[in-house]
Amino acid sequence: MENKPLIGQPVSRLEGLEKVTGSARYAADYHVSDLLYGYVINSTITKGKILSIDVSAVLALEGVVKIFTHENRPSLAWFDLQYADMDAPPGTVFKPLSDNIIRYNGQPVALIVAEDFETARYASTLLKVVYKEEPFDTVLSQNLDKARAPKKGMSTPLKPPPPEPAGNFDKAFGKADFKTEATYHHGTEHHNPLELFATTAIYEGDGKLTIYDKTQGTINNQFYIANVFGLKYKNVRVLAPYVGGAFGSGLRPQHQLFLCVLASLELKRNVRVTLERKQMFSFGHRPQTIQSLRFSADSSGMLTAMNHCAAGETSSYEDYNEILSSWSHKLYPAANTLFEYKLVPLDLATPIDMRAPGGVTAMHAIECIMDELAYKLDMDPLDFRLKNYSEIDPSTKKPFTSKELKQCYEKGAEKFGWHLRNPKPASTKKGNRLVGWGMATGIWDAYQFPARAAAVLTKDSRLEVHNAATDIGTGTLTVMTQIAADEFGISADDVSFFYGDSKKPFSMFQGGSAITASTGTAIIAAIRELKKKIIKKIKEMPDSPFEKIPEHQIVFRNNSVSVQNRPDICIGFQDLIRANNGREFKVTKLAGPDVLKLRKYSKAAHSASFVEVEVDKDLGTITVTRAVTAVAAGKIINPKTAKSQILGSMIWGISKALHEETLIDPNLGKYINANLGEYHIPSHADIPEMEVIFAQEDDTLINELGVKGVGEIGMTAIPAAVANAVFHATGKRINDLPIHFDKLI
Missing domain, CATH: 3.30.365.10 (Aldehyde oxidase/xanthine dehydrogenase, molybdopterin binding domain)
Known part of the structure; x- marks a missing residue:
C-alpha cells in the first residue's frame, strides 16, 4: 500500500508528548555532575562609572568559588573586535565586563559563581559597588x-x-x-518567552566545550564563542534540541552565554547560568x-x-x-x-x-x-x-x-x-x-537563507536527515519530517530528523519566518542527491533491470525503488544496503535562494x-x-x-x-x-x-x-x-x- 502524501496534512507535533509530560530538556534542565552555578549582578544605575567593587564579603561566604568583574576578567582578543556573531546589528556589540563604564540600567557588572544557585544569589546581596552617576536620556519623545x-x-x-x-x-x-x-x-x-535564558557549559578539557543554550541559532553561538574566546570551531559544540519560545530574543547570543563560558574556561569546571525573570527585562x-x-x-x-x-x-x-x-x-x-x-x-x-x-x-x-x-x-x-x-x-x-x-x-x-x-x-x-x-x-x-542538509539511508533502512536548525516551538521537527518523508516516498515513522546541534550541517538562526523555506529546501536538495546516488548504484548492479530505465521513470515509494507503472521491477531498501556491502548511503547538499532568478x-x-x-x-x-x-x-x-x-x-x-x-x-x-x-x-x-x-x-x-x-x-x-x-x-x-x-x- 502506497504511503499517502504528508505535505498539506495536519500532522500533530512529533515532540508533543515529551513537552506535555515534562521529559523534554531545556538549557537549564540537564543533569551535570560537579556543576557550579553563576548568578549575574546587574547595574543599579543607568549611566556612569563603577568607582569600586568590594568583593570581600562575597568571597568570605562559604560555597562561593569566584566572582568575575571587569577588574579580574581574563584578557580576551574579542574586546578589540567589532563583530563576533552572524546576527549582530552593524555596530559595536555590547561586551560584558569589558570596562567600568555603565551604559544602561541592568547592565551585567559581575558574575558570582558558587556551589549552588541559592548561595550565589544570596552572595549577590553582599556585593558592594560604588558608582559615579551621570545624567542620562531614556525617553524617545524627549530626545x-x-x-x-x-x-x-x-x-x-x-x-x-x-x-x-x-x-x-x-x-x-x-x-x-x-x-x-x-x-x-x-x-x-520586552521579550518574555516561557523558558528563561540559561546556559549550561560542560568543560571537556583541552579547550573543548559542550554547551546547552537557549538560542535560535546553534551555529551562530558556536561562531560567537569560538571568536570571543579564541577556540577552534570544532572544539565548541552548542546544543538546543528544545527551545521554550524565542521569536527574536534568541537571535543574538545573550550575555549569560558569555559569562557562563568565561567562568567554565577559567575554573575548568561545569557551570550553569540562568537569568531570573526580572533580569530578562535587562535586554531584548x-x-x-x-x-x-x-x-x-x-x-x-x-x-x-x-x-x-x-x-x-x-x-x-x-x-x-x-x-x-x-x-x-x-x-x-x-x-x-x-x-x-x-x-x-x-x-x-x-x-x-x-x-x-x-x-x-x-x-x-x-x-x-x-x-x-x-x-x-x-x-x-x-x-x-x-x-x-x-x-x-x-x-x-x-x-x-x-x-x-x-x-x-x-x-x-x-x-x-x-x-x-x-x-x-x-x-x-x-x-x-x-x-x-x-x-x-x-x-x-x-x-530564504542558505542551508546545508545531510540525508542518510541507514543500514536498518531508515532515512536520517541532519541539519543544525533549532525548533523554537513552531513545529520545525514535524514539518521537516513531513517534507523528508514525502520526498523519499516513505512514512514519517521511517524518518528521523536530527537538529538543534552545531555539529550538524549549516543552518542560519531560526528567524524571519525563513526556516521552512531554508532548511526545507536543503532537505529536498539532499534527498534528491541521495536518490541519484542510489539510482547510480542500482544501475551498476550485475544484470540490473534498472540499467536502461530513464532516471525520471524510477520512483521511490514504500521503502523501495521501483519503475513507474512497472511494479515488477523493484528493489527494497534492505537489498540496496546488501548490494552496497552493508554500508549506508549518505550525501550532504547545500541549497539556497536562486538569487539571479529572484x-x-x-x-x-x-x-x-x-x-x-x-x-x-x-x-x-x-x-x-x-x-x-x-x-x-x-x-x-x-x-x-x-x-x-x-x-x-x-x-x-x-x-x-x-x-x-x-x-x-x-x-x-x-x-x-x-x-x-x-x-x-x-x-x-x-x-x-x-x-x-x-x-x-x-x-x-x-x-x-x-x-x-x-x-x-x-x-x-x-x-x-x-x-x-x-x-x-x-x-x-x-x-x-x-x-x-x-x-x-
Whole structure:
C-alpha cells in the first residue's frame, strides 16, 4: 500500500508528548555532575562609572568559588573586535565586563559563581559597588532633537534603508482633495518567552566545550564563542534540541552565554547560568517608536501622496535598525512619496528583533491612517484598499513571485460578515457596550537563507536527515519530517530528523519566518542527491533491470525503488544496503535562494485581519470579541502547526494593541514593571473566538517547496485592525499603543 502524501496534512507535533509530560530538556534542565552555578549582578544605575567593587564579603561566604568583574576578567582578543556573531546589528556589540563604564540600567557588572544557585544569589546581596552617576536620556519623545540617520554602512540586505523619494510630495499633498496626517507612538515591549535564558557549559578539557543554550541559532553561538574566546570551531559544540519560545530574543547570543563560558574556561569546571525573570527585562526589547504619516487621495479614492517619517530608539553604543517607513510603498502605489527613518541614541540596552520587527509597528500606523483616509473619502475601508490594490510591488516596479492578498480580503470579509457593517462610528450598541468592526492589511518578507542538509539511508533502512536548525516551538521537527518523508516516498515513522546541534550541517538562526523555506529546501536538495546516488548504484548492479530505465521513470515509494507503472521491477531498501556491502548511503547538499532568478521579483507573504471589539460606555474597557485572519503564504506544509503560528501571532497582536508595554521611569532611567505581574499580557479571558483562513497560493518561483513563512505574517495586521475597530465603536482615534481605557472615558 502506497504511503499517502504528508505535505498539506495536519500532522500533530512529533515532540508533543515529551513537552506535555515534562521529559523534554531545556538549557537549564540537564543533569551535570560537579556543576557550579553563576548568578549575574546587574547595574543599579543607568549611566556612569563603577568607582569600586568590594568583593570581600562575597568571597568570605562559604560555597562561593569566584566572582568575575571587569577588574579580574581574563584578557580576551574579542574586546578589540567589532563583530563576533552572524546576527549582530552593524555596530559595536555590547561586551560584558569589558570596562567600568555603565551604559544602561541592568547592565551585567559581575558574575558570582558558587556551589549552588541559592548561595550565589544570596552572595549577590553582599556585593558592594560604588558608582559615579551621570545624567542620562531614556525617553524617545524627549530626545527627538537627537534623531539622525543610521550611520553609513549600518543597513544590511535584510534591513535596507527606505526607498528614495519620488515625485513632489509637498506639492501633491498640498493640493490633494482628501488628506490626513497623524502621529503614532509605540512603547517598549520586552521579550518574555516561557523558558528563561540559561546556559549550561560542560568543560571537556583541552579547550573543548559542550554547551546547552537557549538560542535560535546553534551555529551562530558556536561562531560567537569560538571568536570571543579564541577556540577552534570544532572544539565548541552548542546544543538546543528544545527551545521554550524565542521569536527574536534568541537571535543574538545573550550575555549569560558569555559569562557562563568565561567562568567554565577559567575554573575548568561545569557551570550553569540562568537569568531570573526580572533580569530578562535587562535586554531584548522592541524599541520605542514614533511615526508621523501624511497620506492623500483624489476624489476617486486613489492615493496621490504618501509620507512616512519614523524615529526609533537605539542604544548609545550601537545602531539598531528596523524596516518601518518602507512598507506602505510595498503595498500601495502613489506617484509622490517621501520616506524617512531616523535613530535616537538613548541610554538603554540595544533593542532586538521581536516578532515581525518593524513590520507590525509600521503596519499599525499605515493601516490606521488608511482607515482614517477611507472615512474622509466616505469609502468602505476594504473598498479603499481594493481601489489601491497593486499586483506589482510599487516600490520596485517588480512583480511579486505571487500575491493572493485580494483572496485574503475576500475570504476574510466573507467569514467575518464585513458586508453587514454599519459604517457610522458609535452606531452599533449591545447593552451598555459599543460594538466596533475594524480591518487591516498585513505584509511580511519571504526570506530564504542558505542551508546545508545531510540525508542518510541507514543500514536498518531508515532515512536520517541532519541539519543544525533549532525548533523554537513552531513545529520545525514535524514539518521537516513531513517534507523528508514525502520526498523519499516513505512514512514519517521511517524518518528521523536530527537538529538543534552545531555539529550538524549549516543552518542560519531560526528567524524571519525563513526556516521552512531554508532548511526545507536543503532537505529536498539532499534527498534528491541521495536518490541519484542510489539510482547510480542500482544501475551498476550485475544484470540490473534498472540499467536502461530513464532516471525520471524510477520512483521511490514504500521503502523501495521501483519503475513507474512497472511494479515488477523493484528493489527494497534492505537489498540496496546488501548490494552496497552493508554500508549506508549518505550525501550532504547545500541549497539556497536562486538569487539571479529572484532579483527580478518582489517576495512577500500577505494577510488581512478583521476584528470586532466591544467597549464599555462607562468604563472605557475594551474587549476583543471576534477576530479573523486570512493569510497568503504559499504552500502550507502543515495546516495544524501553521494555524497555531497564526493564532499565536493574533494573540500577540491583540497584546500589542491593548496590553503589552514596559514602562520606564524617566527620573530613574529604569523599567518599573519588570515582572509578569505588572507587565500585562493577555489571559485566557482576553482571547476571543479566532479563526484562521489560508488562501490558495501556488508560488512556483519563490523556492523548491513554494513556501513562505507563517511565523510573523499573522501578527502584522492585528494591532491596526483592533485600533480601527475601537474607532468604529467609539468615534475616537487612539494612535498610541497600547490603547489605555482612560483615553476612551
